[in-house]
Amino acid sequence: MNIMTDKTSLEQFIGIETNPIIHSIERLAVLNFCSAINSSFDKSLFQLSNTAKRLQPIVPPTFFRSLEANPLPFNFPGKRLLDAGSQWQYFCDTNIGDLITVTQSLQSIQEKEGKLGKMIFLTIQIKYMNQNKDLAATQTSTLISY
Amino acid sequence: MDNQIFYEEVQIGDTIGPLDKQVSTRQLVQYAGASGDYYEIHYDKDFAVQNELPGVIIHGALKNAFLGELVTNWIGKEGKLLELTCQYRGMDVPNDTLRCEGTVSSKSDKDSHNVVECELWITNGKEEKTTFGTAKVLLPTKAS
Numbered sequence: 001m002n003i004m005t006d007k008t009s010l011e012q013f014i015g016i017e018t019n020p021i022i023h024s025i026e027r028l029a030v031l032n033f034c035s036a037i038n039s040s041f042d043k044s045l046f047q048l049s050n051t052a053k054r055l056q057p058i059v060p061p062t063f064f065r066s067l068e069a070n071p072l073p074f075n076f077p078g079k080r081l082l083d084a085g086s087q088w089q090y091f092c093d094t095n096i097g098d099l100i101t102v103t104q105s106l107q108s109i110q111e112k113e114g115k116l117g118k119m120i121f122l123t124i125q126i127k128y129m130n131q132n133k134d135l136a137a138t139q140t141s142t143l144i145s146y
Numbered sequence: 147m148d149n150q151i152f153y154e155e156v157q158i159g160d161t162i163g164p165l166d167k168q169v170s171t172r173q174l175v176q177y178a179g180a181s182g183d184y185y186e187i188h189y190d191k192d193f194a195v196q197n198e199l200p201g202v203i204i205h206g207a208l209k210n211a212f213l214g215e216l217v218t219n220w221i222g223k224e225g226k227l228l229e230l231t232c233q234y235r236g237m238d239v240p241n242d243t244l245r246c247e248g249t250v251s252s253k254s255d256k257d258s259h260n261v262v263e264c265e266l267w268i269t270n271g272k273e274e275k276t277t278f279g280t281a282k283v284l285l286p287t288k289a290s
Contacts, residue, residue, distance in 0.1 A: 036180035
């Protein structure tokens with residue numbers, strides 16, 4: 001693991017994907033996620049998942065958050081890390097029993113001076129690919145290290 | 147098809163929600179377990195205070211999940227979520243009421259794709275908008 005302290009030293013990692021991790025989408029994990037977000041998500045959909053004419057993903061939109069990726073090959077600079085937000089894109093349905101391969105990579109870096117001092121904005125993209133090699137979703141997050 | 151919304155019925159300016167959420171510290175622990183986000187600022191008060199926070203704070207990703215639920219409830223079983231964005235501009239604390247709402251900002255049936263775009267936000271009990279987002283969805287038509 002490399003300890004990086006500034007924008008320039010982090011730039012070498014842009015675009016390098018982590019080794020993949022394959023996750024099976026398990027019913028209990030989805031139910032636990034729904035319970036944790038106190039969701040009104042219709043649990044009866046699980047019983048219909050193989051036959052229902054359903055166009056939206058069977059898993060809640062941000063369930064992918066629970067699918068861990070291998071860590072990026074550097075430590076974040078600064079003492080603190082702030083999650084500033086995410087952009088999710090969905091390309092195909094994800095159902096119970098699917099196998100999702102997760103990778104992540106650093107997409108870009110910006111350095112800014114703010115009231116908290118030097119802040120480094122890191123854009124990180126996580127890709128979720130299903131067993132048919134179709135891209136199911138991406139999550140592009142902005143993290144602020146300061 | 148109960149409560150299914152159709153593209154033809156949607157007008158720019160239509161409201162989405164509200165969806166109210168009251169988050170307890172128990173729920174923060176539950177979300178940490180379900181999502182794998184074990185950053186201590188979300189469940190360890192001493193750790194949070196040492197990090198110059200007022201106490202434990204709600205995971206941004208949990209608020210993101212609430213906005214996702216708001217949208218998927220609205221589009222119904224035959225709608226399709228294409229894109230969801232979320233920006234965290236303020237911290238929220240447990241035991242507050244978070245109101246999730248939205249409004250339709252545009253619609254387009256170009257190339258026979260019935261796309262609707264929405265603005266989303268979360269307001270806390272102090273009437274502060276702390277979280278903003280957008281969604282892009284496909285809606286069914288009555289003819290389809």
